[in-house]
Amino acid sequence: MHQGVFKAHSGTQIAGIVSRAAAPIVVDVALHVVTTATKAADITQKMADDQFAALSKAYAASNVQFNRIATTFTVNDAWAVGAGSDATAMKTALRNGTYRTLNVYFMSDLTGSILGTCSLPSDIGPGTPAPSTYIGDGCMIQANTMPGGNIYGFNQGMTTVHEVGHWMGLLHTFEGYSCTGNGDFVSDTPMQSTSTDGCPSKLAKDSCPQSSGVDPIHNYMDYSDDACYTGFTPGQNKRMAKMWAAYRTGR
Ligand SMILES: *[C@@H]1O[C@H](CO)[C@@H](O)[C@H](O)[C@H]1NC(C)=O
Ligand SMILES: [Zn+2]
Numbered sequence: 001m002h003q004g005v006f007k008a009h010s011g012t013q014i015a016g017i018v019s020r021a022a023a024p025i026v027v028d029v030a031l032h033v034v035t036t037a038t039k040a041a042d043i044t045q046k047m048a049d050d051q052f053a054a055l056s057k058a059y060a061a062s063n064v065q066f067n068r069i070a071t072t073f074t075v076n077d078a079w080a081v082g083a084g085s086d087a088t089a090m091k092t093a094l095r096n097g098t099y100r101t102l103n104v105y106f107m108s109d110l111t112g113s114i115l116g117t118c119s120l121p122s123d124i125g126p127g128t129p130a131p132s133t134y135i136g137d138g139c140m141i142q143a144n145t146m147p148g149g150n151i152y153g154f155n156q157g158m159t160t161v162h163e164v165g166h167w168m169g170l171l172h173t174f175e176g177y178s179c180t181g182n183g184d185f186v187s188d189t190p191m192q193s194t195s196t197d198g199c200p201s202k203l204a205k206d207s208c209p210q211s212s213g214v215d216p217i218h219n220y221m222d223y224s225d226d227a228c229y230t231g232f233t234p235g236q237n238k239r240m241a242k243m244w245a246a247y248r249t250g251r
Helices: 002-021 045-062 085-094 158-167 234-248
Strands: 025-035 064-075 102-107 116-118 139-142
Touching (some): 025 045, 025 234, 045 064, 045 234, 064 085, 085 102, 102 158, 139 158
Antiparallel strands (some): 116 139
8 A cells, every 4th residue: 555655646746747847827917907086095006916916826836827017007987887888998998918918907896796707718710810809808807806805705816816717718616507517627626516605614515416526615616705715626727728728828
């Protein structure tokens, strides 16, 4: 048994060395803080800096590095809500870089009673499409989810970590809300048929008792609260790398 453990461990080490040696995915990031005039002082440079640090830390184990190219602050009552065409107007004015550049808009009054939303990667067509063809790409996040924000349970910056997972091509661990089917298309996240509220850790939450593993409530791609999250799985890391190679790198 000792021998077996040793062999398995040395195999893991080799895999670890290989993955450490693999070139990291480097993602240029532009952060855009957009507030109403009344809330302009509420969302600070420090919050943006702490958010960037939280994002970088969360993805370090996935071999994804973020390179901040810009942090902008804009006061605009309509853009801070981003309803309908206001979101497009905001992005047309602020979006930086190309399709492989992550643009995150932190809005003080984000429309729709949601904490955030991001676009998934998709095929933007051959050649070098004009930025107008992917102007909607990026993430719109409630600004008070940043570290130091005022949304209880969701103010450690993990909304952005979750949403950027979508931008990198990940789906929810409870995708499809079913115990059968493809779910999130990742094989090492257990089947999960309901999203998670809070962090139900006393009794393990298991929405698909017939399949192996309890609900991955600590996974960044569930809906648990910020303090509950701990990471991505190797399968999710692999999917992000595949999605990056297929849709964003070089674009
Ligand atoms: C993008 O950010 C860089 C670095 O801050 C800046 O020089 C450039 O003007 C920005 N581009 C746009 C389109 O805002
Ligand atoms: Zn989501």
